[in-house]
Amino acid sequence: MIYREMGKVISNEEIAEGIYKTVFISPNISSSSIPGQFVNILPSLNWRNVMRRPMSIAGQGNDEISIIYKSVGEGTRIMANWAIDEKVDLIGPLGNYWEGYESSFPIIVGGGVGIAPILNLHDVLLEKQIDHCLIMGARHSGEHFFPHEPQNKVFLSTDDGSLGIKGNVVDILKSIYPIGKHPQNTKIFSCGPPMMMEEVRNYSHDNKLDCDLALETIMACGFGICQGCTVERKAETNGVHSYRNRFALACLDGPIFNAEEIISCV
Amino acid sequence: MRVKLKDIEFSSPLLTASGTYGYGHEVRDIADVNQWGGIITKSVTRHPREGNPSPRIAETRSGMINSIGLANLGVEKYCNEIIPLLNELQTKVIINIAGSAMKDYLETMEMLESKNGKHVGYEINISCPNVKEGGIEFGVNCEMTEQLTIEMRKRTDKLLIMKLSPNVTRIEDIAQAAESGGADAVSAINTVVGMAIDLKTRRPKLNTTFGGLSGPAIKPIAIANVHKVFKAVNIPIIGIGGIATAKDVVEFLLAGATMVQIGTMNYQNPNLGVQLKGELSEYYSQNKIEKTEDLIGKVEYHSN
Numbered sequence: 001m002i003y004r005e006m007g008k009v010i011s012n013e014e015i016a017e018g019i020y021k022t023v024f025i026s027p028n029i030s031s032s033s034i035p036g037q038f039v040n041i042l043p044s045l046n047w048r049n050v051m052r053r054p055m056s057i058a059g060q061g062n063d064e065i066s067i068i069y070k071s072v073g074e075g076t077r078i079m080a081n082w083a084i085d086e087k088v089d090l091i092g093p094l095g096n097y098w099e100g101y102e103s104s105f106p107i108i109v110g111g112g113v114g115i116a117p118i119l120n121l122h123d124v125l126l127e128k129q130i131d132h133c134l135i136m137g138a139r140h141s142g143e144h145f146f147p148h149e150p151q152n153k154v155f156l157s158t159d160d161g162s163l164g165i166k167g168n169v170v171d172i173l174k175s176i177y178p179i180g181k182h183p184q185n186t187k188i189f190s191c192g193p194p195m196m197m198e199e200v201r202n203y204s205h206d207n208k209l210d211c212d213l214a215l216e217t218i219m220a221c222g223f224g225i226c227q228g229c230t231v232e233r234k235a236e237t238n239g240v241h242s243y244r245n246r247f248a249l250a251c252l253d254g255p256i257f258n259a260e261e262i263i264s265c266v
Numbered sequence: 267m268r269v270k271l272k273d274i275e276f277s278s279p280l281l282t283a284s285g286t287y288g289y290g291h292e293v294r295d296i297a298d299v300n301q302w303g304g305i306i307t308k309s310v311t312r313h314p315r316e317g318n319p320s321p322r323i324a325e326t327r328s329g330m331i332n333s334i335g336l337a338n339l340g341v342e343k344y345c346n347e348i349i350p351l352l353n354e355l356q357t358k359v360i361i362n363i364a365g366s367a368m369k370d371y372l373e374t375m376e377m378l379e380s381k382n383g384k385h386v387g388y389e390i391n392i393s394c395p396n397v398k399e400g401g402i403e404f405g406v407n408c409e410m411t412e413q414l415t416i417e418m419r420k421r422t423d424k425l426l427i428m429k430l431s432p433n434v435t436r437i438e439d440i441a442q443a444a445e446s447g448g449a450d451a452v453s454a455i456n457t458v459v460g461m462a463i464d465l466k467t468r469r470p471k472l473n474t475t476f477g478g479l480s481g482p483a484i485k486p487i488a489i490a491n492v493h494k495v496f497k498a499v500n501i502p503i504i505g506i507g508g509i510a511t512a513k514d515v516v517e518f519l520l521a522g523a524t525m526v527q528i529g530t531m532n533y534q535n536p537n538l539g540v541q542l543k544g545e546l547s548e549y550y551s552q553n554k555i556e557k558t559e560d561l562i563g564k565v566e567y568h569s570n
Contacts, residue, residue, distance in 0.1 A: 004296040050481045051325050220533040225288040227334045228323030243314045243339040
């Protein structure tokens, strides 16, 4: 079931440099969403552009949902200025969700604007007491809002070395888990900028690790109508045209895809 | 607000534009599909089509450009999987058909005709700008438009609507060809050829370089084309292009449209049909409009 409801903003804060977290009261979406899913948001009731803005859900429960986003464009700038009690037009929950973490040792890897579904998964794993490793990347310390706690298997990276480990998330992966040195049943779950996910995809391929990636694409509707949010799969079409085999839809077939299923993250 | 096309009565002049409302069932959780005057389904072709590589869509000022490439599951699966869903709808259904060769269009229609679906008609896409074989060679050529219309007419007694492209020198000539071929109505306009470039990568924002521009940005182009067609043919016109409000609908009616289609703005508001129906009814009562016909083509020119 998909819902369209007016989410009431109960908090909207800058949690790190240019990165915002908004919490809505949105009972239907909250009670029906599963970690990994997203909502499609109308930034304002006067929104003149034709597309909504798809955003991963960062947390759900107690009639609330939260999103985390970077203020980068026209839409997210409006969102960063949402006032408390403002009503926001939301459609969701949409898309598929994280799976296969209960029977694995999850290494969850987030970066930049892709941290929302990773934090959501982190909370689920903590709640279910599933041993796991969290890795988050950013350009510099100002973009992080979490402590670097290697003793708790929480690792941060920064491009400039101002916090955590200098380098990117794959540098962390390589330093903690050199090739072949992974815990049994390791599975990687990742969401972040396309280049980062492509590196994670290559790393998991080289290490023969199962890996699921939450991809971000441009999207208009969010539920299979516009057919704009395609992700190319390694489909054996034998030259015969097929529908949604080679070009999957991120909104219905994703946003989470297995790393071996897709051609590329970029 | 009721309007008639041939002998079919629609509860309002508001239809969904092909490709912007799927097959009606995708939005059932969040919109009342049956409040529309009717829905026009996503194009179906003779064979399944995987569509174009990404990126397929890009947002532009007051609009978007798309190049989906007629991705669809093909008429065989359509007959088995989609027609039963369409038959459950309480609103009128018009099936949009696209093709490349005459044979494809005709076979697609024959297969749909053989299914005894509840659909009341067909809209024939002869104007897709995004695939080489998307029928646009029909849509820019009067003789081919007329010939295709004649052959389609022979195969159905249901409503036959030809969908026109604005990307031609004289849209009124194509409209007349559809009329003389026996079409019951024409719809106008399909998307306008557009292009956008990413400054960082210097690549076109669409994989296919060019795409079709839709949304409020094209409304004045659509109004002009509807009015040109209105002056050239005697069959009804279904106006399409950037409708977002009830006032937009009235503008199309004044320009000569009998009905309208709402497209791109459905993405922003999947329940726009219900909203516009209410707003339009309010407009009619505030302005003492008794029936839709009282508005059709009633634009008044400057007198000088």
